Amino acid sequence: MRIPGYTRVSSNSPEQLKALEQHKARLKAAGCTEIYWDVASRSRDDREGLNTVLKLIERQECDQAVFIRVDRMTDSPTVLEKAITTCLKANIPIKGLDDSIDFTTVGGRLHARLLCNLARAEVERLAERVKHGHEHHRKMNAAYFAPFGYKKVGQRLELNPEPFVCLLNTKEELSQAAIGYELVEIYLNTRSIRATLRFFNDKYGIHTFSGKSRKYRRHASCLGFSLSGLTAWLNNPILRGHTAYGRAYKQRNSHKHLWDIRYNTHPEHRLMSEEEYQAVDSTLDWNAKHRSWQPPSSYRIHPLSGLVRCAECRGFCKTVGFKLRTDPNVKKHNYQCSNYHTKSCDQKKSLRDEIIEQSVIQSLAKRAETLTAIAELPPDNVDPPELQELKAELSFYENAPGSRAAGIVAELRHQIEDYYSRQQEGQQQVSTQRDLLLQVFSDRSYWKTLLPEERRDLYRALVDQVSIRAGQVEAVLLKV
Incomplete structure (x- = not known):
């Protein structure tokens, strides 16, 4: 006789895997000749093990099928009805070890449907309890996990000053907090995730090895960071004294508008200031769009690199070098649409980098004059409509009777x-950009003394993009 058995667990946790082994032993003791199982949610209908058993029943290639119980099979009414229909058509009996499963009678099918609905209700109740738990956790501004450099004290996060590593060459003991400060400083100096990790791993002797087989692989120690891990760590609002929710999975480094940030929950335990984070965030954003903050040291630095775009196709413009006929020792550079060489744009004319930079300087100087005039005006202290509405609601509920109003007032x-x-x-952020603009352009002679890399950093902080068309500057868009 061919008797397939089926069971299922929800996850690969040690407890669940131990339960899976117990289920297999029980199915084998019940006379099953082959055992199928899945590690997946019971609501899914694409489980390989369950579908294999149902196909054996549908093809009448077995004499009986054994299940642990209905909730191990499914909590989906659709999947259960499919199993009932398959068993009735094939006339194959079903046996349950913990439940009396009988699809051949009306009462047996009703019993199975009730058990399925109870399993579904249990899942929904559990999800509801978890949801309420998360809501209560957020109302308290409580922290979930402590990132590197921090420790959890009660429901709050604090910098971790306890010794963590000891350097072999200097015998110096360093805490996670000290290493965290160092990581931020290294990134602000290098402006590169890879360069930061190279310096950091070399200093602390962190190495990873990989082989063709898993048994030859060695994972990095608990001090190591991956590229995405360090990016997520630098983006974490906890480092700036805030608590953030909604940063799981793919939202760790993106979709920042979806983060639920509770500001200044631990302002005395910061690894970086808001000004430092602005520099980190702008650099990460630039690197994501342009692959790197700066070219190799052997390359000439172009202050406007990455900012010049073609007004026709919206593509980036690249620098094209050429030597003067009158003096071959002098090399000049023009910006030309990078899509022209692939014939996907017809903008052949290029424009001298000096001319573009002069247009940018004029736009920034003009904007500095405007900001100076605005600064002399009295400040506008009128609250925006959204804030006025919140204050009006707060005033109403503060005077409302009853205990329910207290929760609304707190929210x-x-x-x-x-x-x-x-x-x-x-x-x-706007104030930092304005101060930078006014500081630099208050003295034109000071601007001429800046090095190319200093002008590059200033342009990237103040200029959004420069559009050129037909050998002329069409527009200069500023961030300030």
Whole structure:
């Protein structure tokens, strides 16, 4: 006789895998000649093990099928009805070790459907409890996990000052917090994730080895970072004294507008300031779009590199070098649309880099004059409509009777504090750009003394892009 058995567990955790082995032993003791299993949610209908058993039943290639119980099979009414229909058509009996499964009678099918619905309700109740737990956790601004450099004390995060590693050459003991400060400093100096990891791994002797087989692989120690891991760590608002929710999976480094940030939950335990994060964030964003912050040391630095675009096709423009006929020792550079050489753009005319830079300087100087005039005007202290509405609601519920209003008042106060924090963060970034612009262009002679790499950093901080067409500058878009 051919008797397939089936069971399922939800995850690869040690407890679940131990339960899986127990299920297999029970199925084997029940007389199963072959055993199929899945490690997946019971709601999924694409489970390989379950579909294999149902195909054996459909083809009448077995004499009986054995299941542990209905919730090990499914909690989906659709999957259960498919199993019932398959068994009735094939006239193959079903046996349950913990449940009396009988698809051949009306009462047996009703019993199976009730068990399936109970399993579904259990999952929904569990999801509801988890959801309420997360909501309560967020209302308390409580932390979930401590990133590198921190430790969890109660529901708060604090810098971890305990000795973590000892350098062999200097016998110096370093804490996670000290290493965290060092990581931020290294990145701000190198402006590159790879360069930061090279320096960091070389200093602390972190090496990873890989082979064709898993048994030859060695994982990095707990001190090691991957490229994506270091990027996520630098982006973590916890390093700036905030607590953030909604950063799981692919949202660790992107979709920042979806993050739920609770500002200044531990301001005395920061690894970087807001000004430092602005530099980190702008560099990460630039590197993601242009692959690197700076070219190899052997390359000539072009201050406007990565900022010049073709107004016709919106593509980037690249530098094209040429020597003067009058003096072959002098080399000049023009910007030309990079898509022209592939015939995907008809903008053949190039433009001298000096002319483009002069247009950028004029735009920045003009903007500096405008900002100087604006700074002399009295400040506008009128709250925006959104904030006025929140304050009006807060005033209403503060005077409302009953205990229910207390929770609403606390939530409204949190929203107002969050609004002020986001507003302050945005104003701080704009203020930094304005101060930089006014500082540099208040003295034209000072601008001429700047090195190419210094002008490059200033342009990237103040200029969004420069559009050229037909050998002329069409537009200069500023960030400030």
